[in-house]
Amino acid sequence: MSVDTGIEPGAALPKARGDYLPLLLPVALALAALPFVPVSTWFTLTVAGLAMGMMIFVMASGLTLIFGLMDVLNFGHGAFIAIGAYVATLVLLPLGGWMQADSIWLNLAALLSAIVAAMAVTAVIGLAFERILIVPVYGQHLKQILITMGGMIVAEQLLYALFGPQQIPLALPTSLRGSFLIGDAAIEKYRVVAVLVGLVVFVTMLLILNRTKIGLLIRAGVENGEMVEALGYRIRRLFVGVFMAGSALAGLGGVMWGLYREQVNASMGGELLVLVFIVVIIGGLGSVTGCFIGALLVALLQNYIGFLVPKLSLISDILLMVAVLLWRPRGLYPVTSR
Amino acid sequence: MSELLTLSAVETHIGRYHILHGVDLAVPEGATTMLLGRNGAGKTTALRTIMGLWRASAGEIRFGGSRIEARPTPDIARAGIGYVPETMAVFSDLTVKENLVLAAREGAMDESRLGWIFGFFPPLKTFWLSRAGTLSGGQKQMLSFARAIIEPRRLLLIDEPTKGLAPAIIGALIDCLAEVKRRGATILLVEQNFRVAQEIGDSVSVMDDGRIVHTSAMAELARDGALQHRLLGLSLGAHQ
Numbered sequence: 160m161s162v163d164t165g166i167e168p169g170a171a172l173p174k175a176r177g178d179y180l181p182l183l184l185p186v187a188l189a190l191a192a193l194p195f196v197p198v199s200t201w202f203t204l205t206v207a208g209l210a211m212g213m214m215i216f217v218m219a220s221g222l223t224l225i226f227g228l229m230d231v232l233n234f235g236h237g238a239f240i241a242i243g244a245y246v247a248t249l250v251l252l253p254l255g256g257w258m259q260a261d262s263i264w265l266n267l268a269a270l271l272s273a274i275v276a277a278m279a280v281t282a283v284i285g286l287a288f289e290r291i292l293i294v295p296v297y298g299q300h301l302k303q304i305l306i307t308m309g310g311m312i313v314a315e316q317l318l319y320a321l322f323g324p325q326q327i328p329l330a331l332p333t334s335l336r337g338s339f340l341i342g343d344a345a346i347e348k349y350r351v352v353a354v355l356v357g358l359v360v361f362v363t364m365l366l367i368l369n370r371t372k373i374g375l376l377i378r379a380g381v382e383n384g385e386m387v388e389a390l391g392y393r394i395r396r397l398f399v400g401v402f403m404a405g406s407a408l409a410g411l412g413g414v415m416w417g418l419y420r421e422q423v424n425a426s427m428g429g430e431l432l433v434l435v436f437i438v439v440i441i442g443g444l445g446s447v448t449g450c451f452i453g454a455l456l457v458a459l460l461q462n463y464i465g466f467l468v469p470k471l472s473l474i475s476d477i478l479l480m481v482a483v484l485l486w487r488p489r490g491l492y493p494v495t496s497r
Numbered sequence: 498m499s500e501l502l503t504l505s506a507v508e509t510h511i512g513r514y515h516i517l518h519g520v521d522l523a524v525p526e527g528a529t530t531m532l533l534g535r536n537g538a539g540k541t542t543a544l545r546t547i548m549g550l551w552r553a554s555a556g557e558i559r560f561g562g563s564r565i566e567a568r569p570t571p572d573i574a575r576a577g578i579g580y581v582p583e584t585m586a587v588f589s590d591l592t593v594k595e596n597l598v599l600a601a602r603e604g605a606m607d608e609s610r611l612g613w614i615f616g617f618f619p620p621l622k623t624f625w626l627s628r629a630g631t632l633s634g635g636q637k638q639m640l641s642f643a644r645a646i647i648e649p650r651r652l653l654l655i656d657e658p659t660k661g662l663a664p665a666i667i668g669a670l671i672d673c674l675a676e677v678k679r680r681g682a683t684i685l686l687v688e689q690n691f692r693v694a695q696e697i698g699d700s701v702s703v704m705d706d707g708r709i710v711h712t713s714a715m716a717e718l719a720r721d722g723a724l725q726h727r728l729l730g731l732s733l734g735a736h737q
């Protein structure tokens with residue numbers, strides 16, 4: 160019999176699957192764009208792409224975990240993006256003084272309060288959303304799509320009703336306005352901040368997923384929830400926690416996006432949701448790292464294409480998704496067996 | 498001998514299919530009970546029903562005296578049942594170590610117990626930090642076993658552990674089972690390999706078409722070739 164007994168002491172170690180190729184894609188994309196644009200413009204576009212990518216990643220990371228772990232297609236995710244942005248706007252209204260102060264600390268204190276409030280509110284609404292809308296439709300994809308889309312529409316209409324259809328301004332604090340100049344290239348300060356926040360979220364998620372027992376349970380649950388239960392863990396509690404965290408991340412992404420655009424409106428969640436879903440699919444449903452790379456790819460490409468061939472920019476995301484899926488039909492880092 | 502696990506008239510439906518048609522099964526404490534039967538007889542379904550992974554639609558399952566058929570799977574596991582599924586179900590994205598960290602739910606892994614497990618399954622030590630997905634089939638089975646015994650459990654449910662494995666690995670699994678049993682565990686073991694069954698089984702129940710059709714001491718079935726043939730469709734020569 161040719162089955163590997165695997166117990167000879169000298170047997171070679173099976174190679175850990177170091178699949179680093181997808182990690183190189185954003186770098187390759189950035190380098191590929193370099194010959195076509197002036198260097199200073201390239202620099203500005205690249206930073207813009209990175210910042211946008213990080214924000215999309217923050218919004219999409221929660222969705223990918225929710226899908227991977229719970230097998231739930233949550234079309235309501237966009238609602239949390241918009242709600243987060245509105246909560247931040249509300250919190251910042253009375254804190255206008257801090258935002259306009261010349262002190263970076265007062266500015267940051269105001270921003271931090273807005274972020275904490277936005278994440279707390281979206282987490283709590285996420286809890287209610289999961290208990291009321293998702294629990295009855297676990298395992299039923301079609302109903303999930305209908306009911307979460309319904310939830311999304313209701314949330315959007317509530318925002319219209321409460322705040323009106325118009326754009327509401329959301330100004331950046333004093334110290335984050337304007338740009339740095341590096342050579343000829345102008346780099347908006349806020350974009351740098353967005354990149355840093357995105358990186359912090361990404362690294363924190365990786366640490367939690369890889370270094371804590373909760374993280375191990377989430378990764379195991381993404382692959383085989385039934386076996387996690389057979390080992391004695393209540394996966395439903397994990398579901399609730401991940402759903403709340405995912406919603407809070409959407410809220411954070413909404414705040415970041417609102418500040419980036421310096422305005423919020425009720426339909427922003429729905430508009431971003433398409434992009435977020437593309438990123439989640441490109442990444443391989445359920446993979447945080449894949450989602451990170453997918454977000455960077457989508458955003459970088461949008462910026463380069465928007466500059467080079469503006470007419471193509473409407474379909475560049477879709478083309479990218481098709482190209483990735485032709486290469487890896489289940490996304491960059493497929494993790495679920497579904 | 499008292500019974501640790503009993504199934505009485507258990508029925509299971511999967512979707513619209515009626516799979517178990519009233520299973521009566523007793524697993525005596527401290528012994529190894531073999532569950533045999535042809536392909537599709539319902540052995541896996543029976544184990545999954547005990548674990549609560551399928552819901553019994555009728556009947557009663559008692560473990561250590563209390564009813565468990567309506568309890569959620571994690572509670573059933575925490576009552577003291579370790580499960581080695583037919584698919585092994587190792588978490589392939591996690592390392593060998595991480596798989597065992599999750600299986601040891603009482604906290605840190607007991608070093609001496611780990612050493613004891615490495616004694617049966619040296620590859621687990623060699624590949625301690627490798628992703629379980631990169632292991633060979635036999636090594637995955639070792640890991641699946643190790644997960645079930647990393648902490649002492651009162652009952653082990655093991656589904657066709659030797660399927661498709663090389664004799665050397667089957668030997669290691671049997672040694673491990675014998676030792677686990679010597680330490681007092683109760684085992685319910687589904688096994689197609691009659692030689693293995695004969696070697697480690699104390700008593701045996703045979704399933705066919707969702708029912709238990711025979712129960713006896715293992716030795717009794719092992720002696721009776723005609724009975725084996727009738728129950729399992731074994732031709733003696735092929736399994737010696």
Ligand SMILES: Nc1ncnc2c1ncn2[C@@H]1O[C@H](COP(=O)(O)OP(=O)(O)OP(=O)(O)O)[C@@H](O)[C@H]1O
Pocket residue numbers: 511512514516534535536537538539540541542543583
């Ligand atoms: N998920 C399922 N959906 C529908 N029918 C199923 C499902 N799982 C099992 N069955 C059916 O239930 C019956 C018993 O299957 P089961 O897997 O319990 O048999 P088994 O005795 O373990 O067989 P084997 O020796 O091949 O593992 C089979 O007829 C099978 O087709």
Ligand SMILES: [Mg+2]
Pocket residue numbers: 540541542583656657
């Ligand atoms: Mg089976």
